Amino acid sequence: MELKEIRNQIDRADEMLLMSFATRMRLTAQVANYKKENGAAVEDPAREAEKLDQVRRVAPGDIEEECVKLYNTILEISKDYQRKLIGKE
Secondary structure, three states, X not given: OOHHHHXXXXXXXXXXXXXHHHHHHHHHHHHHHHHHHHOOOOOOHHHHHHHHHHHHHXXXXXXXXXXXXXXXHHHHHHHHHHHHHHOOO
8 A cells, every 4th residue: 555545544534533532522521511510520530440441451452552542641631621611720
């Protein structure tokens, strides 16, 4: 396969990734609203551990470490966004 075609496939994958990320962040906003209304903390270590365990189970073995890194970053972004929406920056 030519490099240009590989890059085109990466671009298509990136578009899907961005759409999924946008959906996830909209749901994160709903979580922030719930936490604000119920006085719940942004940090939820048990949920984060559960999510990372799920990632480890589902991720392809050859890129498991990279998938965990990605989700650690996503979780940090999500928590920052929740703090911003709740007003606890």
